[in-house]
Amino acid sequence: MTVITKLSVRGFKSFAKKTEVPLLGGFNCFLGPNGNGKSNVVDAICFVLGKSSAKGLRAEKSANLIYNGGKFGKPASEAEVTIYFDNSQKTFPIPDKEVRVTRVVKQSGNSTYYVNDKTMTRQQVLDILAAARIDPDGHNIVLQGDIVHFMEMKPVERRVIIEDIAGISVFEEKKEKAMNELNKTQEKLNEAEIILTEREKTLKDLKKDRDQALEYKELEKNIERNKATRVHLMLKEKSEELEEVEKKYSSFEKEITAIQEEITSLKKEIQEKRRDIEVINVELNEKGDKRQRELGKEIEDLKTRIIKDSSRKDVCDNELKKLKERKQSLEESMKEYAKKVGEAQNKQEKMTKENEDVRKKEESLLLKVDAYKKKHGIINQEDVSKLLEELEQKIEVKQREILDIEEEKQAELRKKDRIEYEMQTLDERITKIQALKKEDQEKFAKLKKNREEFKGITQTLSESLNQSSVYSSQLSNARNKLMDSQEEFAKLRTKSIGIREASAGDMAIKKIISQNTPGVFGTVADLGQVSGKYSLAMEVAAGSRMKSVVVASDAIAAKCIQYLKENKLGVVTFLPLNKLQDRAISAEEKQIAKESGAQGLAIDLVQYESKFGSVFKYVLGGTIVVDDINVARRVGIGRARMVTLTGDLVETSGAMIGGFRRESSAGLGFQQKEVSSGMERLEKDMERLSETVQLLEKKKMENDEEIVYSRERKAVLEAEIRAAEVSIGGTEDIKELEGKRKELVGQAKEFESKQKEFESRISSVEKELGKIKQEKQVHMDTIAKMGSSEVNKELDSFEMQRQGLREQLIKNDSEKNSLQNQIGLYDSEKEKVVSILKNMEKEFESFSKELKNLQEELHANDDILTIKEKHQKQFYAEYKEMFNKRAKCEELIQKKDMLLVRNEERIRSVEGRRNDVSIKKAVLGGEVEGLKKELEQFAEVALRRGIELPELQAEIKNFENILRTMGNVNLRALEIYEKVNEEYVHLTEKFSTLKLEKEDVLKMMYEIESKKQESFMKTFKLLERNFKEIFTSLSTKGEAELVLETPENVFDGGVDIRVRIVGNKYLDIKGLSGGEKTLTALSFIFAIQEFEPSWFYLMDEVDAALDKKNSELLSKLIAKYSKGAQYIVISHNDAIISEAQTIYGVTMQEGISKVVSLKV
Structure with a gap:
């Protein structure tokens, strides 16, 4: 209080x-x-x-x-x-x-x-x-005149006072809020119902495109899954093959280890027997003649020499046999090369004759063009055309220059890889040689000779491997370029189809165009061409008018409209040339188009025939193309209609439409010129690359055969060198190998600077190429503006004929060059084969001479051995027992030596096979790694089970054919359909929710109304009781009461005050005296205060x-x-x-x- x-x-x-x-x-x-x-x-x-x-x-x-x-x-x-x-x-x-x-x-x-x-x-x-x-x-403040106001107050005003006291305003506020909410809910319901109807129609329209897109996606998914499964199966197959090769390699290693152990054991046994012989010789020396000891040594040396010569004779026989087989194979290759060179030369002659005919046709055509130009007064276009030809040649030269630099760059990278591999090999060899020990100087000469030969064959193999790398790189590049060209061609082809279909995507437009009615020129999209840079901007600027059909007159338009009505095909917008009014470009729009950040007026960026000028002015008007939305804001929103390169649109009304736009798959026809020229270029590239791939595959196969031969010979030499190194050590070559390694390290460091130089050269050539292309575009625009449309059409026709002849010449020249390259390659191969044959002749002569010397030496040594053994027998007769014992030891040593030689031959043979397996292992390892890397891109793809590779290949081909036949598929339909369907579901749920909300609001309003009346009546009864009591205490001669005008619905009427002073008759308050009115009013005021007391x-x-x-x-x-x-x-x-x-x-x-x- x-x-x-x-x-x-x-x-x-x-x-x-x-x-x-x-x-x-x-x-x-x-x-x-x-x-x-x-x-x-x-x-x-x-x-x-x-x-x-x-x-x-x-x-x-x-x-x-x-x-x-x-x-x-x-x-x-x-x-x-x-x-x-x-x-x-x-x-x-x-x-x-x-x-x-x-x-x-x-x-x-x-x-x-x-x-x-x-x-x-x-x-x-x-x-x-x-x-x-x-x-x-x-009400606790009663001023002068308030009593009169209370008396003269209308019944409704008294009711309002009671409502205030009862807190009815709270219910009224809730009711008002509920009414507002009900109105809003009803509005939302109406809007939702309209939108639902629209969305339902849109969903029906989108379902067909969506189903097609789903089919397309499913096909893509199946193709991807099949490709992943194919790679997986190939990886599995190659992995199993690699596992088998590794097992073979491991078995060869085990076999080599076992033979080495056997060789060591044999050497140990031979050493022990030689010690026994030495003991016998000492005893014989004491007992026998010194000459006999010398004789025994001579016999032993002769036998050893005979064994070595026999072994070497076998090697020479094998080498001569291999040389004969190789020579026969090379002679067959020479014949094949000669045949192919002849065929290529015949084709060249045919191409030369065709070129002469084509040039004559071109000269005749040029005469026609000159006559036509003179007739129509065109003089300078020929100069511009010649300049364009020169620019085209410059562009081609620059592009070839870039390709040459790229090839040099790749060649350097391959050299770097080869050097790193050689460094690794040298490290292994140095380590191995350092571990060897020198045992016998007598074998050093032979080891040195083998090493020299080994160096020669290694160099040959290195050159072949390097050539193989070059072929592989060139083949890979050619294949990649061919695949890229094929993919790009497929994209352009799809885009070309899409361009034609997008402009006539509507059934009504298709029907109108397909009628070939005279005076129907096509859609706006068909009649305009624009650079790809402005494609999206133009599509947005033109909007739906892109699909409008251009006709010659309003009569033709009326005829087409009647046709659409009769066949119930739909609605099409027609643009009659005789009725379209030219829209003038304002000076302000021209000024804005020149400001910084503006690309120019949209109509100036489109190429079209002059007679369609009014059409494009109607479609594009004064729209200005700008870089981005910030440029549009700087220029001034509302000053002009502007469109950005990314597709944002600013209207003169101030409206700004923009956001993320997906790149159109078709481009609505504006890129038609680029697409067609690109397809022609790619067709030529694919033809040229296919020939290059075939030629490189053949060259690589022949080179691989050379590599196999070199590796076989290298393996034999390597086995002999290793066997010798095990016996006498290999420390003499360590310094040479270390010097080579140091040289390779220096070469490896040079590659980084070379790579930067390549990048710089490529960048410089690309800049020059860009300038030439810009100059070419300027001259092309100049040609397009020269002459009337009819004259230009005729000149274009001549130019197309001439271009066709030029393309035929280029194609023939390209084929001639290709054939010349093939002849060059064949000649180069013939020279190599001739060189190989000469070397083989020398080798054959060397081996034959060596074989003849070996045979003579063996024959002479056999005779000497027979004589010396005869002398030895005489000595044996005297010391038979000791000689028998020594003979047994020597016989055993001889057997062991034979076994040792055989084992050494075995180990060389096994090492040769192991080397072949090692090469195959490396190749398979590379293929497995490549397949693993390829499989990484399919990490998320589920693989198929229980299917073979041929079946997979057939399915992939079938699916890809189906994709091609499907043509242009609107993949955005999936996203749009899902989005619209989601909106539809959301709207349906919202519609149901709004209905429930409406019912809840109505229910709440009913409850408010019930509580409102209940609260009012409760207050009224208490107030009436207080009023009666207070009035009775103030007046001794009467009573008063509060009466509702409409008891059945209290809020439809007011509250009256009735007073009975004398008798049974109640009086209205107007019939009371001034004092009685005051008492009544005070009673009412005190009743209010009694109900809601105040502090003062x-x-x-x-x-x-x-x-x-x-x-x-x-x-x-x-x-x-x-x-x-x-x-x-x-x-x-x-x-x-x-x-x-x-x-x-x-x-x-x-x-x-x-x-x-x-x-x-």
């Missing part, structure tokens, strides 16, 4: 000086003569509480509330009123024990509010007072119309209620004053009011 403890007034109305009035709880009464300022106390309280209306404070305006100085005084500059509230029980949301509310008004009429000396707005003050349940317009009550002369008796009853009633609240009453009635607890007298001197208090 709170009370007003003090009122401070300064400069307010008649209170000129600062006046402080302390107030107590209970019944406070202000009295004094009329006009002395009693009611100004009430006005001051209402003023400081924030009463908004100055008229309610008995003033015309706020400035009139300030003390005016009277007749002789000085007017105040402002009026200030402060009211003090007790806040000991924390009624206000302020921590202080006392709350001071101050309002100051200036002469300007502006008011300032303070709460505890802090400046606040009026609303903040009202919020603080509201927290303490204080309302400046509340303010009453200004409410007893004016009461007689003494009724005044006494009122005074007692106020005294009764003052026990629970603070009452401040303005009165000059003695009966009222008699019951007051504190009396305040208000007097006036010289127009200034003063207050004197008295506590009774």
